[in-house]
Amino acid sequence: MPERIYNFSPGPGTLPQEVLTQAAKDIVNFNDKGISLIELSHRSKEFMAVYAEAEADIRELLEVPDNFKILFLQGGASSQFAMVPMNLLGGSKKGTYLNTGSWAKKAIKEANIIASSQVAYSAEDSAFNHVPVDADYTVDADSEYLYFVSNNTIYGTQFREFPKSDKMLICDMSSDIMSRAIDFSKFGLIFAGAQKNMGPAGCTIVIIRDDLLDRAPETVPTMLRYKTHADKDSMFNTPPCFAMYCVGLVCKWLKANGGVAGMAKRNEEKAAILYDMIDSTSFYRGHAKEGSRSLMNVTFNLPTPELEAEFVKQGTEQGLDGLKGHRSIGGCRASIYNAFPRQGVVDLVEFMKKFAKENS
Numbered sequence: 511m512p513e514r515i516y517n518f519s520p521g522p523g524t525l526p527q528e529v530l531t532q533a534a535k536d537i538v539n540f541n542d543k544g545i546s547l548i549e550l551s552h553r554s555k556e557f558m559a560v561y562a563e564a565e566a567d568i569r570e571l572l573e574v575p576d577n578f579k580i581l582f583l584q585g586g587a588s589s590q591f592a593m594v595p596m597n598l599l600g601g602s603k604k605g606t607y608l609n610t611g612s613w614a615k616k617a618i619k620e621a622n623i624i625a626s627s628q629v630a631y632s633a634e635d636s637a638f639n640h641v642p643v644d645a646d647y648t649v650d651a652d653s654e655y656l657y658f659v660s661n662n663t664i665y666g667t668q669f670r671e672f673p674k675s676d677k678m679l680i681c682d683m684s685s686d687i688m689s690r691a692i693d694f695s696k697f698g699l700i701f702a703g704a705q706k707n708m709g710p711a712g713c714t715i716v717i718i719r720d721d722l723l724d725r726a727p728e729t730v731p732t733m734l735r736y737k738t739h740a741d742k743d744s745m746f747n748t749p750p751c752f753a754m755y756c757v758g759l760v761c762k763w764l765k766a767n768g769g770v771a772g773m774a775k776r777n778e779e780k781a782a783i784l785y786d787m788i789d790s791t792s793f794y795r796g797h798a799k800e801g802s803r804s805l806m807n808v809t810f811n812l813p814t815p816e817l818e819a820e821f822v823k824q825g826t827e828q829g830l831d832g833l834k835g836h837r838s839i840g841g842c843r844a845s846i847y848n849a850f851p852r853q854g855v856v857d858l859v860e861f862m863k864k865f866a867k868e869n870s
């Protein structure tokens with residue numbers, strides 16, 4: 511087996527080698543204390559320090575203001591599709607949604623179970639190949655919030671600029687959190703499953719403005735109320751200890767590698783290598799429209815599904831793993847999250863050139 515392949519998987523995604531090496535050590539003997547990281551009580555002084563550092567590092571990296579709480583929850587990003595409307599709507603209130611792909615659609619479905627939604631824009635008719643600009647839609651005056659998915663993991667589209675609205679923004683940032691700066695003054699809540707750009711599966715980060723904590727109707731169960739977790743510093747029940755610890759390690763890695771601004775620059779460069787390649791030939795066709803192209807998930811097609819299957823197969827054989835597109839759109843997808851090395855993108859482009867030449 512090779513030492514390490516290039517992992518283009520959309521999620522769980524690639525993590526920094528340094529993080530994996532450190533985690534492997536601590537999982538056997540945490541800080542030379544003779545106890546495994548995953549055996550530590552979440553109320554122990556050692557784990558409380560892990561929590562406090564991870565919280566502080568996320569706050570520092572994203573410049574989260576003091577009036578926002580950072581929560582470490584379970585249930586995946588998908589649980590947030592319901593928790594957001596449960597906590598922020600209720601009664602006859604409604605939220606406005608931008609339908610830019612599968613994850614947005616799932617969130618809309620949950621909103622309609624709990625309260626109601628206005629779908630102000632849908633890109634479904636064009637195979638979700640773009641995200642809207644502000645002029646493309648109008649938000650109902652009586653809506654509580656504007657909900658959007660900053661990066662559409664499956665379709666490879668991204669809001670390169672966040673929507674501007676007089677409503678507070680709610681955002682699913684599962685696949686691009688920590689890839690660029692966020693102006694929190696525009697946001698009420700953001701959330702992200704850790705497993706794309708921030709750590710292993712099992713932990714969902716929620717960053718919520720503290721005045722929103724008291725909005726949940728009485729009927730919302732204890733575990734599903736943000737306030738429950740905010741009041742207890744994410745220790746109301748056993749939190750996802752191992753995933754939180756890994757998120758903390760990833761934050762340390764981010765800080766040592768230029769922080770969010772450093773990542774944003776690197777991500778631009780990495781994605782440009784790949785998009786330039788796609789634009790230089792007619793053999794490969796990008797799925798996302800220019801202006802909506804994701805820096806995290808690059809989606810493209812080859813002339814036929816047979817060639818796509820062969821491309822994915824040969825890629826895997828050469829240590830370029832996980833290039834198959836999502837089953838809902840087919841084609842190919844290269845996920846190049848923060849921790850994905852530049853050299854892997856360069857190697858992919860070399861392989862693409864060779865493959866196009868041999869199969870044109």
Ligand SMILES: *Cc1c(COP(=O)(O)O)cnc(C)c1O
Nearest residue numbers: 586587588613663682684685703
């Ligand atoms: C992966 C993903 C989700 C779902 O995350 P789970 O943690 O598996 O529930 C939601 N939104 C986006 C944008 C994603 O990429």
